[in-house]
Amino acid sequence: MDNCEQCQKLPELCVCDQIQTHKTKLHVLILQHPQEPDHEIGSARIANLALSNSTLKVGLSWRNLSAVLGKENIDPKRWAVLYLGSGVKGEVKTSQAALQFVSNKGAPIEKPSALEGVIILDGTWSQAKALWWRNAWLLKCQRVILNPKHKSLYKELRREPRKECLSTIESIAEVLEALGEKKETGQHLRDLFGKLLDKSRAKRKQKQIRE
Ligand SMILES: [Zn+2]
Known part of the structure; x- marks a missing residue:
């Protein structure tokens, strides 16, 4: 059977x-x-389908944030x-807050x-790092580090966990x-995400039964 046209799964x-659509003030x-x-x-x-104020771009590098969004005069300083997480110097006290902004x-x-x-x-740890280094304009954005309040729903399913151990949708x-x-x-x-994981587990079980 063909993959779903919307989610491509x-x-x-x-x-x-x-999926219900939610509107956020911040663009994602x-x-x-x-x-x-x-x-x-x-x-x-x-996540992109569920958030009406969001954009998903697939690629390796863009000239600047305006080019990504296809809009003029976007100020990267107003974007986080x-x-x-790596390369953070000194003690970042994230024990209280779910989120910490840090300087360059x-x-x-x-x-x-x-x-x-x-x-x-979005991607594996090394892919996300590649995106970071190939888009120098990201250095002009605000940096924010997550101190997740919720544990990730997946444990065994992910091959290479992100540093914060959350999926992209959970991080968002x-x-x-x-x-x-x-x-x-x-x-x-x-x-x-929980529903996706349920389906993924069910699919694995099916496969095991067949094998
Ligand atoms: Zn779908």
Whole structure:
């Protein structure tokens, strides 16, 4: 059977009929590495479908943030990129807050006042790192580090966990909640991911039975 046109997953993994659209104040920009290998439980496209104020771009490098969004005069300083965590210097006290903004040098800073959007890099750890280094304009964005309040729903299914051990869609849920978006939005994203995992587990079981 053909993959679902919307989420591009196999029919037995598709959760499209469960997706509700949520509108956030912040724009969510997901940059996906072209080789993101996880067709099974990759969650970026589902997040994109569930968030009306979001963009998913697949590629390796863009000239600047305006070029990614196809809009003029985008100020990268008003955008936060979910930082990958390595290279943070000194103690970042994230024990209390779900989210910590850091300076270019890795020092904790206050949340910037006028944020327009958040940028999430989707892929394995090394793919996300490649996206980071190939898009120098990301250095102009605000950096934010996640200190997840929720544990990831997946344990055994992911081959190469991200440093913060959350899937892309769970990271987005955490970021949005921590930045003051509606709780229901984050919860819906987590629920969708849970449903995807259920389907993925069921599919594996089916396969084992057949083998
Ligand atoms: Zn689908």
